[in-house]
Amino acid sequence: MQLLFAAMTLYIGVQFIRFVNSYADPQAAVWVPRPAGVEAFLPISALVALKSWLVSGIFDTIHPEGLVIFLLAMVISLVLKRSFCSWICPIGTLSEGLAMVGRKLFGKNYIFPRWLDYPLRSLKYVLLSFFIVFIFILMDGASAYAFLQIPYNMISDVVMLDFFKNLTIVGMSIIVLLVLLSVVSQNFWCRYLCPYGALMGLIGVFSPMKVRRNANTCISCERCTVACPNQLKVSEAQRVWSPECSGCLNCVKSCPVQGTLELTTSSISSPSPSSRFKFLIITPQRGAIAVVVIWFVAVAAAKLTGHWDTSIPPEIYKVLIPRIDQF
Template sequence: MYLKLRKHVSTRHVIQSLVAMIVVYIGITFVIFINQIANNSTSILNRPAGVEAFLPISALVGLKAWITTGSFDPVHPAGLVILLLALTLSLLLKRTFCSWICPIGTLSEGLANLGKRVFGRNFTIPNWLDYLLRSVKYLILFFFVLAIFFGMSGLDAAAFVQSPYNMVADIKMLKFMQHLTSVGTIVIGMIVVFSILYENFWCRYLCPYGGLLGLLSVLSPYKITRNRESCIQCGKCTKRCPNHILVDQASRVSSPECTGCLNCVQQCPSNDTLTFKSRLGLPALAVSILVISLLFIVSAKITGHWETNVTVEMYKQILPLVDQIGH
């Protein structure tokens, strides 16, 4: 049983690593793509559509436009597809997108492991402060939902999707990272430091999309389930949970903080006491995640909802004007 669990958790790490490598490839390819356009190169790489995963606000506006007007975002369609994938996974398989796919989640986990190596442990935040800080991501989420789904009409959302600003959002994101201001450097530096000291700091306290996926995941039929009869109350599951869920006190973990990472299941010394299952039956989790993800991406490519309609010629025209284009 232990070897089986180790293999399952190792599979998660393999998927995390593969996604991380894909993200690095996408980043490098996008930088080359923009540089080739800026230099009027005769040979230009294809723009990697996956870069749109880092345009979450654009994707949320695109979702609003799609729901209200029926028009699927033609400018950053891959961003909307990835958002829909994350929402679907959360509804079906808890917040597994966060712990199995999201590169920021992987980075956060790596920083926490670094903290454990340097300090021998991660530090804990007092319960009262932990509850207070956890509300921050929901407040940020509330702001975005209020501004986009209630503050914008469907026509406004559709207009934003087609706006010059949205067309260059990916380039603006790249320029922001390439030319970080002192404020940006300090903020990112603080998040990195806190992520080293406190496990899952960004995901637990600041990520609004983690909050959204968490709320949806409450509806997921799959939950970490504890067999009270075979549980020996060792507390190892709760101690290993990166989100400080009291697993050893629950029959089924319904908390929106659960990301389905299976760390608690891995640590349980009692066979079949902790399982990740639904009353409908237990799927092969890794296979389910991969199949659903590939289904979304392949379907998007087949139906023409993956690649942007912004052509290379259009990029050549708007690239020199990026700094002048505002909201």
């Protein structure tokens, strides 16, 4: 699943660069279509669009796909914990890849001591609080709607690309530092800095799905705790409530005793297996199928109802993109 979504992201990136280049060239004979998927990387615009939608009832037409993806990620979190992070997000996939490089180089990933880990983990919630307060408390509905219509927001995806194409020494240094930290410490960005992940984690707490441990069959091998990329002590918990749980199911896959660890809605310690609702138990295979089905059904529904492609006409892009330096 991770490789599938990573390949999709790579394709969208290449297509988006071609789109921007075709509009930036005044001599271009053919304009390359814009891939709507690029809006998944505009979470702040999606938050503003959500505020505007809740207040005005008008669904954003400038970056509709961004709002759809944001809502879809929240729904997945409510159903399957923070599975968006572990199964879909290309940044999460990249983080896991960098951590694998670290284990190859150093034999393991470094775990920060608790006195440092807890304050660092709070950073993503601080960042989330800033955006929530600014957008949902300080910004009124009219201002949110007006922001969506300004030229900057219309080509905010192009501005984002321009930023990475013209990185300063400071910007490059920060990226290199984050890469190095992700090699040394598994999922550094996701664990300590991602406000998007923080929000999905908080929503995931309310998910009926929890990783549950059957204490009666557990052999206390602690393989589940070792396998957890988020450093949760699964072997000591009856139910994993933590917002750090990403629903990756690494702990379930590592358990040597079948049925001892499961992602499910009900207790797995019942002495009568026939009383359990098997269809409510999510295995890695079922998790993969569920994520793909939810994702593509939602995307298809958004396209069929006209909530996917932007309403910005090509003529606007032809005017705004050559003026990117002004934004």
